[in-house]
Structures are given as C-alpha cells and as structure tokens.
Amino acid sequence: MQNQPGFVSARPQIVLQLHTTHSPSFLGLHKNVGLWNVSNSGKGVIIGLLDTGINPKHPSFNDHGMPPPPAKWKGKCEFNYKACNNKLIGARNLVKRAKSPLDGDGHGTHTSSTAAGNFVDGANFLGNANGTAVGIAPRAHVAMYRVYGVDVISISVGVTAIPPYEEIMAIGAYRAIEKGIFVSCSAGNSGPSSATIENGSPWILTVGASSTDRKISAVAVLGNGAEYEGESAFQSANMSRKLLPLIDSGYCEALVSMDVRGKIVLCGIMGSLSVFKKGQEVKKAGGTAMILRNEKEQGHTTFVTVHVLPATHVSYIDGLKIRNYTESTSTPVATISFKGTRIGDKHAPVVAYLTSMRQ
The missing domain is CATH 3.50.30.30 (Glucose Oxidase; domain 1)
Structure with missing residues (x-):
C-alpha cells in the first residue's frame, strides 16, 4: 500500500465499542471528547452538496439542537412546502426537467446525511446494525445544490481521470478554492487496479473509502x-x-x-x-x-x-x-x-x- 501513488499513512484499527451507525466510533469520534468536541461537530459551517437532490423529511435532517443559519447565508429553499429548517437551510433545483430539489434517486440524501446528518436514535438496517446514525459534522448546516455562500462543497460524482484543464469538476473546484471554499470529492467506485481514481486534481481533497470492523x-x-x-x-x-x-x-x-x-x-x-x-x-x-x-x-x-x-x-x-x-x-x-x-x-x-x- 505504501508504494501506491497518493498514499499518506495507514494504521491498524483497534476493536471499538459500539454506514453510519458505526463509522464515527470506528474512526474514533466520540460526542463529548476528542476531535468532535474540539471542532464543535462542525457548528457554524455550511456544507453545500451538488447531487441528486434531498429528501427533507428524512430524520437525519431534523434540527434538534441546531442553531440558526449564519448571518452570511443568502441561499434559498425552493421546496413548495415548509421543508427547510435550521439543519437543511437551502435547497435549489438546477435540473431543467425536474420540478423541485426533491431527491428522486436517494444518492443526494445519502451523501448529505453522511456528511452532516443530525443524530438519529434507533437506526437499523432490516433489524441489523442497530445504533445511532449520525453524520461526520452533525452540527453543520446543509445546502443542497446551491453553493453560493457555503464554507465546504462536497461532491460525490465524477468521471474517469482526464487532464484537469479539460475536467469541468476540476475547473469548478479550482474556482471555489480561489474564493476560499474547501472542496471535497469522492475518489469513485472503481479499483483496485491503477489509474482508477476520479476527482484527483491537486487542489481537491479526494477521499477514498475503506472497510470497517463491522x-x-x-x-x-x-x-x-x-x-x-x-x-x-x-x-x-x-x-x-x-x-x-x-x-x-x-x-x-x-x-x-x-x-x-x-x-x-x-x-x-x-x-x-x-x-x-x-x-x-x-x-x-x-x-x-x-x-x-x-x-x-x-x-x-x-x-x-x-x-x-x-x-x-x-x-x-x-x-x-x-x-x-x-x-x-x-x-x-x-x-x-x-x-x-x-x-x-x-x-x-x-x-x-x-x-x-x-x-
């Protein structure tokens, strides 16, 4: 693994106590101590996602314990019913054939809840993997599609590697970085063969997945x-x-x-x-x-x-x-x-x- 391009570090993972009811614990994130506590769980940060939309009724977007949006937020909520709150503060539709930002695929709801979903007790998968589901920044605000005025852009789509000057994702990310917006992208679902990483431009944080101990x-x-x-x-x-x-x-x-x-x-x-x-x-x-x-x-x-x-x-x-x-x-x-x-x-x-x- 150390010989692979882009490798930084690796360490064996210890067995912890009790996708996403387990991932925070697996990563060593605990509610009242350590990194989560020091970072205030992302409090005050606005995460903008470019994805398939969002389901505002999903329990991960409850606003229990959430402060109001920062004063700098100028985005909009385009749902035709009262769906946004202090967690989901913005939703914009950029697809001409769609009528609203409502998620018709499920991917956008998945990625946004993984990034910033609020605490949901009693989550399980067909009775398995019981626990509390939570995103990595549970106190951050979520804005789907609209990226104006956000602090972080999270993108879980991409194309097979092409030169950065020809890749729209890379160009858009560079423009965002110039304005002080942090951009995080998925490395794609290909591999393990070489040259399969997507969104690999040097100004993007490219995140690859690993397995867990569950x-x-x-x-x-x-x-x-x-x-x-x-x-x-x-x-x-x-x-x-x-x-x-x-x-x-x-x-x-x-x-x-x-x-x-x-x-x-x-x-x-x-x-x-x-x-x-x-x-x-x-x-x-x-x-x-x-x-x-x-x-x-x-x-x-x-x-x-x-x-x-x-x-x-x-x-x-x-x-x-x-x-x-x-x-x-x-x-x-x-x-x-x-x-x-x-x-x-x-x-x-x-x-x-x-x-x-x-x-």
Missing part, C-alpha cells in the same frame, strides 16, 4: 465441518441447520438446464447478471439458498446485499475452498448460519487516508 455476518457451513464467514442483509431465522445438497452452478445464468430444487447454489459474482438478479434466478429455479463467491479481482471485498433468499457473500479465497469442496466429494452438502451484526475481526482492518490536496 459485519452483518452469514456463515457458509460445509459438510466437512469447514466454516466461511461472509455477509448478507438477508438474515433468515427460518433457515434450517440441516445440511442441504450444494451445487456449483458457475455464474447462475443458465439454471434452466440444472436441477437446483431444494439445494444451496454456489454462484460466481461475475457475469451479466447483478448480484441481486442472481439470487432471483436461484429462487425462481427452486433453489433454497445461495453462496456468492468472489473472483480474484474482488479479493476480500464483500457486500451486505438485501437478497431475495437466504444467502451469503464470501471472499475469493473462501470461494475457492468452497468450490474445491464441491469437487472433492460426490455428495457435497452445506447450510448457512446467520449471525447478525458482529463487531471486531481477526483480520484488523486498515484505515487508509488518500488525499491529493496540497497544503
């Missing part, structure tokens, strides 16, 4: 006693502990020619179908459950997907071991054990901070 655990249990932990948002309380026939179906795209009824189906993550649609195909063909395995390119990266049937997503190495098991016996069997939310990992995650910004 999983919504689903364990593949094989007939030979081996267990391989994966992830799944589908946490089935009705999944039998009885070992069921296990079949390797390749990429789960030609199940009409295979008898998968009542079986657990091993599926490769590659192919033309999305992860969600692979599960649909397995269920439609009569499969009981699915084990989704990575290819080498995905490595250890797994996703907490809302599958349509009991499933788990395992790493490339574990997927190889499961596949080898199916080939080593004439009657491979397996089941899936759902463990729910689990914090702490024997493989301590590493938090890497990637920045292209020059001080």
Whole structure:
C-alpha cells in the first residue's frame, strides 16, 4: 500500500465499542471528547452538496439542537412546502426537467446525511446494525445544490481521470478554492487496479473509502465441518441447520438446464447478471439458498446485499475452498448460519487516508 501513488499513512484499527451507525466510533469520534468536541461537530459551517437532490423529511435532517443559519447565508429553499429548517437551510433545483430539489434517486440524501446528518436514535438496517446514525459534522448546516455562500462543497460524482484543464469538476473546484471554499470529492467506485481514481486534481481533497470492523455476518457451513464467514442483509431465522445438497452452478445464468430444487447454489459474482438478479434466478429455479463467491479481482471485498433468499457473500479465497469442496466429494452438502451484526475481526482492518490536496 505504501508504494501506491497518493498514499499518506495507514494504521491498524483497534476493536471499538459500539454506514453510519458505526463509522464515527470506528474512526474514533466520540460526542463529548476528542476531535468532535474540539471542532464543535462542525457548528457554524455550511456544507453545500451538488447531487441528486434531498429528501427533507428524512430524520437525519431534523434540527434538534441546531442553531440558526449564519448571518452570511443568502441561499434559498425552493421546496413548495415548509421543508427547510435550521439543519437543511437551502435547497435549489438546477435540473431543467425536474420540478423541485426533491431527491428522486436517494444518492443526494445519502451523501448529505453522511456528511452532516443530525443524530438519529434507533437506526437499523432490516433489524441489523442497530445504533445511532449520525453524520461526520452533525452540527453543520446543509445546502443542497446551491453553493453560493457555503464554507465546504462536497461532491460525490465524477468521471474517469482526464487532464484537469479539460475536467469541468476540476475547473469548478479550482474556482471555489480561489474564493476560499474547501472542496471535497469522492475518489469513485472503481479499483483496485491503477489509474482508477476520479476527482484527483491537486487542489481537491479526494477521499477514498475503506472497510470497517463491522459485519452483518452469514456463515457458509460445509459438510466437512469447514466454516466461511461472509455477509448478507438477508438474515433468515427460518433457515434450517440441516445440511442441504450444494451445487456449483458457475455464474447462475443458465439454471434452466440444472436441477437446483431444494439445494444451496454456489454462484460466481461475475457475469451479466447483478448480484441481486442472481439470487432471483436461484429462487425462481427452486433453489433454497445461495453462496456468492468472489473472483480474484474482488479479493476480500464483500457486500451486505438485501437478497431475495437466504444467502451469503464470501471472499475469493473462501470461494475457492468452497468450490474445491464441491469437487472433492460426490455428495457435497452445506447450510448457512446467520449471525447478525458482529463487531471486531481477526483480520484488523486498515484505515487508509488518500488525499491529493496540497497544503
């Protein structure tokens, strides 16, 4: 990792106490001590976001404990009902075909709540990952689309790397920097191959994601006693502990020619179908459950997907071991054990901070 361009530092992460109910704690941010306390949690700062809009009724934009907007704020709220408050202080629509700043995609609501969402108690994901959801600057004000008069611009969109003098995002960010507005952009969702970072101009703070030490655990249990932990948002309380026939179906795209009824189906993550649609195909063909395995390119990266049937997503190495098991016996069997939310990992995650910004 140290040899990669843009690397600054990394450190092993310790196991903490109890996306976003856990991220602040994982990063060492605590309400009454440390950096959060010293920074007043972003109090007085206005964060402007260029995104798909915002849902003002989302609980992350409640204004409990929020002061009024700073006197310098001159922005507008274009919602045709009383939706803005001391948290969401501005919303402008810059899309000609849209009628309001209301989020029709969900991305803008997601990114703005991650940046500055207020405290929301009792948040969970299908009963998992229970906790208090909060943004990184919970006392900062939010303005969607409108960037005039803000202190920080946060942008989670981008294009494949092109020269800065041809990239609109880079040019706009440079103009903002000239006016003293801090610009933070996402590094994109590509990788891990080289030259996949987006928004990499040297005047932008380019932020790359890492994993955390929390999983919504689903364990593949094989007939030979081996267990391989994966992830799944589908946490089935009705999944039998009885070992069921296990079949390797390749990429789960030609199940009409295979008898998968009542079986657990091993599926490769590659192919033309999305992860969600692979599960649909397995269920439609009569499969009981699915084990989704990575290819080498995905490595250890797994996703907490809302599958349509009991499933788990395992790493490339574990997927190889499961596949080898199916080939080593004439009657491979397996089941899936759902463990729910689990914090702490024997493989301590590493938090890497990637920045292209020059001080």
